[in-house]
Amino acid sequence: MRGYESRGAVAARVGRVVAPVSSLEDCSLAIEAGADELYCGLLTDEWKNRYGDSETVSRRQGRGAHVRSLDELAAVAAMARRRSVAVALTLNARYTRDQEAFIARIAATWEEMGGQSVVVADPGLMLQLKRSRSRLQVHASLLTNAFNGSTVAFLAALGASRVILPRELALEECSALVDAARSRGFSLDYEMIVLNQRCPFIDGLCGFHHAVRVPKDEFAQFEYEAAGPGSLPVAWSSDPDNRGHGCELGWQTDDGPMKKTGDGDGPACAACLLSDLARAGARYYKIAGRGAPGAVVARDVRFIRMAVDDCDPEVATDGMRSDTIRRRYAATFGRPCSAADCYYRVREGVDGDGKAR
Amino acid sequence: MAMGKRDRARASGIEQAIWVDWRGPAVPNVAPNVRVYLGHESCEHLLPGPQEALSLVRRLGGSQLRPLSLVTPFLTQDGLARTRRLIDALLAHWSEMEIVCNDWGLLWDLATGHAGRLALGRLLVGQSLDPRIVGMLAELGQAPAARVIHHVDGTACLLRYRAASTEAAAHFRAVSADQAEMIDFFAGFGVERCEISHLRHGLLTSGRGWRYSLHRPWIPLSVQRCHGSARGRCPCRGEEQVWSARGFPVPLIHRDNVVGYRGHFDPADDSALIGLGIDRIVEGPDS
Numbered sequence: 053m054r055g056y057e058s059r060g061a062v063a064a065r066v067g068r069v070v071a072p073v074s075s076l077e078d079c080s081l082a083i084e085a086g087a088d089e090l091y092c093g094l095l096t097d098e099w100k101n102r103y104g105d106s107e108t109v110s111r112r113q114g115r116g117a118h119v120r121s122l123d124e125l126a127a128v129a130a131m132a133r134r135r136s137v138a139v140a141l142t143l144n145a146r147y148t149r150d151q152e153a154f155i156a157r158i159a160a161t162w163e164e165m166g167g168q169s170v171v172v173a174d175p176g177l178m179l180q181l182k183r184s185r186s187r188l189q190v191h192a193s194l195l196t197n198a199f200n201g202s203t204v205a206f207l208a209a210l211g212a213s214r215v216i217l218p219r220e221l222a223l224e225e226c227s228a229l230v231d232a233a234r235s236r237g238f239s240l241d242y243e244m245i246v247l248n249q250r251c252p253f254i255d256g257l258c259g260f261h262h263a264v265r266v267p268k269d270e271f272a273q274f275e276y277e278a279a280g281p282g283s284l285p286v287a288w289s290s291d292p293d294n295r296g297h298g299c300e301l302g303w304q305t306d307d308g309p310m311k312k313t314g315d316g317d318g319p320a321c322a323a324c325l326l327s328d329l330a331r332a333g334a335r336y337y338k339i340a341g342r343g344a345p346g347a348v349v350a351r352d353v354r355f356i357r358m359a360v361d362d363c364d365p366e367v368a369t370d371g372m373r374s375d376t377i378r379r380r381y382a383a384t385f386g387r388p389c390s391a392a393d394c395y396y397r398v399r400e401g402v403d404g405d406g407k408a409r
Numbered sequence: 410m411a412m413g414k415r416d417r418a419r420a421s422g423i424e425q426a427i428w429v430d431w432r433g434p435a436v437p438n439v440a441p442n443v444r445v446y447l448g449h450e451s452c453e454h455l456l457p458g459p460q461e462a463l464s465l466v467r468r469l470g471g472s473q474l475r476p477l478s479l480v481t482p483f484l485t486q487d488g489l490a491r492t493r494r495l496i497d498a499l500l501a502h503w504s505e506m507e508i509v510c511n512d513w514g515l516l517w518d519l520a521t522g523h524a525g526r527l528a529l530g531r532l533l534v535g536q537s538l539d540p541r542i543v544g545m546l547a548e549l550g551q552a553p554a555a556r557v558i559h560h561v562d563g564t565a566c567l568l569r570y571r572a573a574s575t576e577a578a579a580h581f582r583a584v585s586a587d588q589a590e591m592i593d594f595f596a597g598f599g600v601e602r603c604e605i606s607h608l609r610h611g612l613l614t615s616g617r618g619w620r621y622s623l624h625r626p627w628i629p630l631s632v633q634r635c636h637g638s639a640r641g642r643c644p645c646r647g648e649e650q651v652w653s654a655r656g657f658p659v660p661l662i663h664r665d666n667v668v669g670y671r672g673h674f675d676p677a678d679d680s681a682l683i684g685l686g687i688d689r690i691v692e693g694p695d696s
Binding site for chain 2: 101102103104108146147148149150151152174175176177179180183196197198199200201202203204205206207209220221225228229232252253254257258259260261276279283284285286287288289290291298299301302303304305306307310
């Protein structure tokens with residue numbers, strides 16, 4: 053594996069790999085696998101007792117998708133500092149009036165711990181951070197729906213230094229918005245999701261409630277209350293009828309059952325498009341999937357790390373790249389990639405639920 | 410004869426508005442004092458062109474006196490340019506026109522450019538929309554029986570109901586835009602109106618800042634991207650499609666690039682609406 057310095061040189065030319073972590077242990081795995089930056093959420097007992105464990109603190113649900121305590125978060129910050137890897141705290145829910153002070157306190161605590169950045173979707177929180185003269189870098193979440201350069205200008209006015217672009221954009225739309233923002237004097241950093249989930253709905257315009265999922269989500273288990281011998285452990289939920297996210301409910305129409313997600317069979321991916329994303333303006337390549345086991349994240353990081361390194365013109369030519377990455381996708385995920393797995397490619401006549409029109 | 414909801418609202422001083430679908434075959438007869446909403450909330454390819462919009466408003470008996478709101482969706486860079494042309498064309502004739510923005514970028518451009526009266530659209534305000542939330546609130550939900558959950562790893566647990574806490578219930582009833590920071594920021598640009606979708610599980614507002622427009626009966630829940638749009642063709646269906654799923658409390662309706670549901674959840678007493686800051690009711694085209 054390349055050393056950090058060499059990786060840093062590649063990152064400067066091509067871009068950086070941004071990986072999800074949910075625990076201190078995950079951090080080591082992700083960094084060793086080749087992550088340049090990390091991001092995590094925080095769901096403390098205090099927040100959970102007040103607001104539950106659904107998507108109220110970030111756009112992930114369940115304790116398993118978050119660092120669970122301030123002590124562990126401080127340890128994550130310390131490790132990242134030792135390893136010279138930036139880590140962003142994800143506070144990307146839309147908050148309400150009663151939560152304003154609480155969420156601002158979490159951000160301030162993160163800053164005191166040495167955290168460098170936050171991923172934010174709520175304009176109210178951005179305004180709070182700006183007014184309080186926070187030194188945290190603000191990364192505007194993909195939930196801010198930056199589909200055009202004027203939205204980038206708005207987010208910059210609220211203090212954002214990086215914008216995570218919606219994964220529903222087409223490549224040419226990315227270029228257009230980056231150019232439009234640049235023409236107005238806004239040269240922000242851009243981050244784009246390059247691996248894992250995709251939904252038939254636009255992330256930032258989805259009103260489905262995302263609770264902890266039952267019964268088959270291996271990544272977001274409940275916290276259990278211990279039971280006596282012979283009794284099942286008890287999980288408490290305010291939403292026990294929830295049988296999954298809105299996009300996964302097994303919808304029926306007059307035409308029959310719908311596909312559950314907008315994905316193909318494998319993880320959604322933009323690994324063979326990284327050069328195009330870089331040309332469009334992206335410099336940060338994000339792996340989705342907070343809450344995935346550390347070993348899964350490490351596997352994903354290795355895959356994207358190699359794809360980024362392949363983008364280095366000193367290593368490979370354009371013509372070699374796509375075939376190599378597709379072979380590697382099949383080897384990594386156990387199935388060949390297909391057009392249905394591609395981010396940022398417009399598929400004419402096909403909409404988000406995957407049905408041909 | 411008993412007063413209908415619309416009559417009662419009018420009598421209570423709440424402004425009446427009606428959505429007019431510019432794609433509809435006939436122009437409805439709308440009273441002169443009723444505000445007209447036109448445009449599209451979620452698809453930039455389903456906005457009218459400038460000439461279509463001008464023609465429609467004129468056929469509606471438009472004049473400087475006709476209250477008019479143009480609703481705009483989230484916008485790509487191309488869509489933003491087209492929408493600005495539409496807005497400019499309409500503002501040239503109706504300078505008091507309100508623009509309901511569902512895109513932060515358009516809102517920012519118009520606010521900083523001091524163009525038109527502005528409102529935060531339903532896609533920006535941050536209201537909880539999922540009809541399942543009612544079941545999470547103690548005084549509204551009925552406690553379901555405990556059930557066994559089998560996990561993929563072969564283990565199992567007993568899932569029991571516990572109502573959402575008081576704080577969580579307050580969160581679900583609030584609107585994210587009703588934060589002090591956002592009210593103050595947007596008031597500085599003269600933006601003081603929010604569009605909201607429903608009162609299904611109640612509404613908690615701070616009582617300051619925003620004035621609210623309540624839409625009924627259509628509640629947009631989740632928006633899809635039109636992947637064909639970049640080819641100049643929008644695959645949005647003209648017809649509606651009903652979606653149903655086990656455990657979901659209402660049928661969803663897929664139309665254009667949105668799934669949503671219909672429902673009236675208004676309090677019987679319209680003075681309660683005024684107390685919440687709601688001073689406008691917007692009837693959907695299918696009410």
